Amino acid sequence: MDKIIANRNYMRNPREKVRQWGAKELCSSFGINYDTKKENARLAALIFQAVSEDYQVPRSYAPIASRAFLLKGVGEGILEDSFLALEGDIVLTHPLKSLSDKENILLAAVLTGMRADAVGGAGIKEYLKKMQVSKKYVPVVEAAIESVQLAEKQAIHSERECSGGQNGGSLSFSVQLELYVSKQLDIIRRLTEKTSDYGDPEVIHDIRVAFRKLYSVTGVFSRYLKPQWSSCYQPELNRNLKQLGALRDLDILNQKQIYFLEKKGIGPEVFPVWNKIIGERREGCLRAIEQHFSSDEFPKLAAAMEEEIKQGICTPVLCRGKEACLFFPEEVKEECVRRAVMKIKAQKNWMEGLLVPEPVLHKLRLSFKELRYVLDFFRQILDKEEAEMLEAATLFQEVLGDLHDESVLLQEIRKLCKKSERYQLDPEERTYLKKFEHFSEKERNRHFALFEKHWEAYGKKTYS
Template sequence: MSAAAHHYLLPDGAGLAAAQALLAGHLRLDADPTESVSCTWYDTFDGRLHARGLQLVAQDGRLLLLDAAGVQVAAGPPPAPGAPAPAEHLMADDLPAGRLRDAVAPLIAMRALTAIARTRSRRRALRVTDDEAKTVVRLVAEEPSVLAGGGPPRRLAGRLTVAGVRGYDRALAAARAAIEDGAGLRAAPESLADEAVRAGGGVPGGVSSKLRVALDPSERADAAAVRLLAPLVTVIRLNLPGTLADVDTEFLHDLRVAVRRTRSAQRQLRHVFPAGELDAHRRAFRRLQQVTGPSRDLDVSLLDFDHLVGGLPGSAPADIEPLRGVLADRREAERTRMVRALRAPATAAALDGWEALLERLVHAPEDDRRDAARPIVAVAGRRIAKVHGRMVRDGRRIDATSPPEALHELRKSGKELRYLLEFFASLFPPEVVKPMVRGLKDLQDTLGRHQDRDVQVAMLRGLAGDVSAAPSGTAALIAMGSLIDRLAHEQVLARAEFAERFAAFCERAPRSLVRRTFR
């Protein structure tokens, strides 16, 4: 089809023959034989292709990349006879090499493409012809059904796709007018993929783990806390199955971010909660963070492995390869422990109990909840000012003799401040919040690089015994020594950069603005 396509809904209950008869009353048509087509539609859990106006479909086993109008952008090779259907989950490296992979891989990065819907359609291609029997417009009438849950196919609305032929723009306009005004068809409100996803109980466009809550400055602090924290429980629950199944590493990452945000809010808004109950929930969420931490650290190490070793001299990048195997084995062991912990009744109880508290929070007695009824803007402003002040104070105490732990503690305070600014950005002027976030990000990048290198060096030293026992372990240990030296040097550079970044963060003008805005 051409570079433009238009989609219409067929009348309710109209099959292919009825659709052809209806259109034949307004257009000169030739028809091709009816064919049956099976499609599996793919996207990432967070809808990265959908966000770019793209659709990936395995049509009778062949992968096709389509734009939002359903026009082909790129295609994989036809499947070999007897080849299995594409898998339920596809990583970028699973895609056939060529234009399709080149277009999709940068968009999905480390995320898996998951089968989000399956459809089966009866289709009939119709050709609008002119007086010379030349095809001037191409139509496809379609009777789609969605396959979901192992039950019988569920019929979806019939569709008509209209595409022009190069050089016949007037014919396309005339055909569309006949279809809309003569046959009375209306434009399809969504793509077939989106309709199929919705019919199967999914969410077209995927599920975002981003927190988007607009707060009213005058609303009660406990009510605002519920509106912030309830979506985070949902994020944890939605990412838990993908984490347990190890679909891709971002499920665990997003789950952990939601846990960290929850823990931050529990600390910073603690006086909107009943003190006795909150302590138990804080312990439960601390456990969630602790049991998922080692697996995430190893995920990051493996994701960054090629980048980390790429700059090593000579044969070191090849020599160090046994380390990758040791990391993978360690990750498997840690994942086993993590999965056992996440499947344990204590995890479900933690999430259920926290949700139950949020549901009744605004109706709970206020005797030990001194901030519960205060306007959220006042509570948020005070907390932001306090954490910012603590960062300025602690950062000024750091000098050349301070241990790495001092920079790590400052980084943790920076995370607290960043989460507060994310939670409450809607309450304060963007011309204050945005520059503050930018300055904080620059500082956090430096502190994060310092901390990451410290952790990586310690991890590599701790793995020396396992690496030495692997085949070619001696050469790998020598290469690891080079890597440790480089990482330690990068940590020194990050430490030297800290003073400049921190000075920019706590300049007098920004601090004055913080004092005027957050109080």
């Protein structure tokens, strides 16, 4: 660290050019949850006042400790790991208006000093020396570091209940997202801790919806999240979702079989092999889900995610000039809606060919799904046009979802027919499977025609 600081040259800006920041504004800019940290920041200031006598420093420097608690870790996700020792530079470039110039420099030294390799070493002295601050202020920095560390051990974890992204502009985006993620984790924990009947499709549906909301919303807003959410938690959430999705797909196949049988006025006994195969696969999925949620695998994942939420899960997106974009809900909404609509528009050419592969339609569905989750998250601050977009996105997701389900069903029927000798299908079941296949094809064509109708209307409105 000393070597990094030794190579650092600091130049003072003319005073009139300096832009000062409010503590809450700075936290919002760098994805720090101000509301959940402010109480413990006050605790850090009280502890500083208590230890100031030991360090023989004025109690009036207590605000440095409180601000250091708020901003600890501000460089994570912004600076490269090897340069995290320079975390204090963020305060030098974003000075707080509640502190004097000297106090801002001392705060920068505290943030730098809290990096383990700097505490108790020559790093703090060197850092202050570079900015022409006397070494007599080293005890102030050391007292503030100890105050933050003690405050972390005694931290009061505030419990707030909120329905996710329902408070519109009353909370910063980062706080809204943290509350939304916390709520989904609570729902999953409640359902998996108290429920043993995973064979009930409604139970699986509720668990899967919570997982899908959690996975989708963290995916949609991934560019605003700290890197570990994409590298660690997103893959794990996706794995859980796929496991639940496999059971859901089998339940959909059963529902479609029942619908076909009712339409034709025949009983399920005409599909003995089909019923056996689907039944065995469903039992296997059920066992895997029961084992998964009875183990400590998911509780560990949930606990790790909740610990991250306490520290703040967002990290700022930097513009070309390295300026952090603010996390105001309106700005995030507009940017995410723009990106989602661009993805949908990019599918237009794929819809005008001789044939339209179903995977292309499935990709379009995912694009509409992204738009839906963005708009639904910001439901309370949507304008009229955005509310209409939400309605359209929901419609397309449902229509294309039905079409995809029919495609999956057709694949399963055709796969079984191809292996008729291996499974010893009798002629009657094979005949009914062919009827089931033709019925499903008609259903898929019906869903595609419905999609084309809505897609044409959407295109006229969107591309004109």
